């Protein structure tokens with residue numbers, strides 16, 4: 001173990017001993033540097049500490065939390081980044097509970113999403129898998145598709161089956177089977193509401209694996225979707241809502257995880273970009289400005305760009321693959337209104353928000369009515385918070401606009417969509433440049449090659465949104481796996497204390 005690292009006390013407090021974990025005495029397994037202070041890096045640190053590993057976390061920027069960012073507008077708390085997390089997977093809710101936010105976890109007050117398309121706000125039809133319909137009844141009733149679009153879906157029966165191959169773009173395959181309209185008006189906006197990406201590029205296998213499987217095993221895609229729906233219905237009702245929020249903002253989660261990590265003895269520093277990671281005779285050296293930290297392991301929890309730079313010499317194959325990962329940029333325009341100024345279509349409480357098919361040529365791609373969607377954001381009887389989003393992968397022209405202009409185009413679109421005519425009492429624009437990694441066709445192969453190259457470096461592991469899913473639970477799961485891989489390598493090193501349990 002290295003004692004030569006530059007451990008310093010937490011600001012304003014005495015060093016507390018690391019929590020006694022499954023690994024035995026605090027730090028007995030060794031010392032690991034986590035690079036990146038987004039939710040993945042923080043979750044990795046949390047897991048390492050629980051196992052008795054000593055942790056230093058280095059974040060390049062001034063703020064912890066990455067895409068999870070709690071802010072304030074007109075005196076109200078509001079999320080300026082991710083504002084929801086999947087609750088059907090256990091990882092995010094479990095982490096929130098572990099760091100003392102269990103009581104703050106709450107389901108959406110309304111989850112009734114809409115589509116603004118073909119000149120009207122229409123409720124999202126039920127009975128689809130990521131926009132691919134099994135049942136045409138609700139889709140027809142929603143008015144989202146034209147009569148021709150509906151007829152084209154039914155015409156799949158007349159098409160010969162096609163081989164799906166190793167992977168295919170969701171939009172390409174669905175359009176070939178069911179026509180372009182269902183892709184452009186349903187699949188595209190829904191995928192945009194997850195990846196801010198383009199349906200004609202996104203990998204079906206990586207982004208909608210259940211649909212890929214259904215398509216692979218059925219001559220007709222429609223039959224595959226209906227089979228998926230039958231199976232879902234036959235399963236015992238999964239308890240609880242699909243999504244969850246946190247009172248005060250999802251942005252509280254990374255800050256609470258950081259606090260828990262500090263309490264367990266972690267050293268967490270911001271404004272400290274890592275320049276270099278090198279192997280030493282018996283471990284790792286991490287160089288960040290004046291900081292030189294010796295460690296027994298490293299978890300790399302950064303986006304692809306910084307990860308590629310740090311892996312250039314260590315794992316050139318991984319670095320080259322990482323350089324190929326593309327990101328979508330977007331801006332979130334968050335606005336506070338006087339509730340009484342708003343039309344019932346907004347303040348009536350019935351809608352969580354809406355998505356906008358890019359094919360309709362509007363500027364905004366989505367709007368979330370935060371004060372409807374979350375009880376915690378809707379408790380003020382006078383104030384109403386909502387946001388719009390602008391920009392998606394390879395469609396970033398509108399992001400060149402100034403903040404004030406983004407507010408104006410948002411208001412113009414909201415005026416047409418829901419008859420909103422009020423001016424906001426406050427607004428803020430949050431730019432997420434390179435915010436969301438894209439999962440194009442071949443993504444799974446790329447990730448496998450990165451992981452393969454990294455696996456040749458015991459003690460080093462990677463995690464984050466670019467690998468196994470862009471959602472919060474997926475990031476936490478990848479962090480857990482990275483932490484476990486590093487812990488396993490610490491346990492197998494000869495002469496390492498802590499291998500005897």
Ligand SMILES: Cc1c2[nH]c(c1CCC(=O)O)Cc1[nH]c(c(CCC(=O)O)c1C)Cc1[nH]c(c(CCC(=O)O)c1C)Cc1[nH]c(c(C)c1CCC(=O)O)C2
Pocket residue numbers: 085086112113114124129130131190192193194195196352353354355365366367368369373387388389469470471472473474
């Ligand atoms: C990363 C992510 C997002 N959204 C989601 C994830 C992954 C979560 C996970 O797997 O853990 C989850 C999501 N969001 C949406 C779906 C589809 C749901 C369905 O099948 O009906 C799913 C599965 C629609 C949506 N997604 C969104 C809406 C509009 C707001 C609303 O009505 O709630 C809908 C219907 C909003 C959204 N959500 C997201 C973006 C980029 C946007 C647009 C901009 C913004 O407002 O932030 C990101």
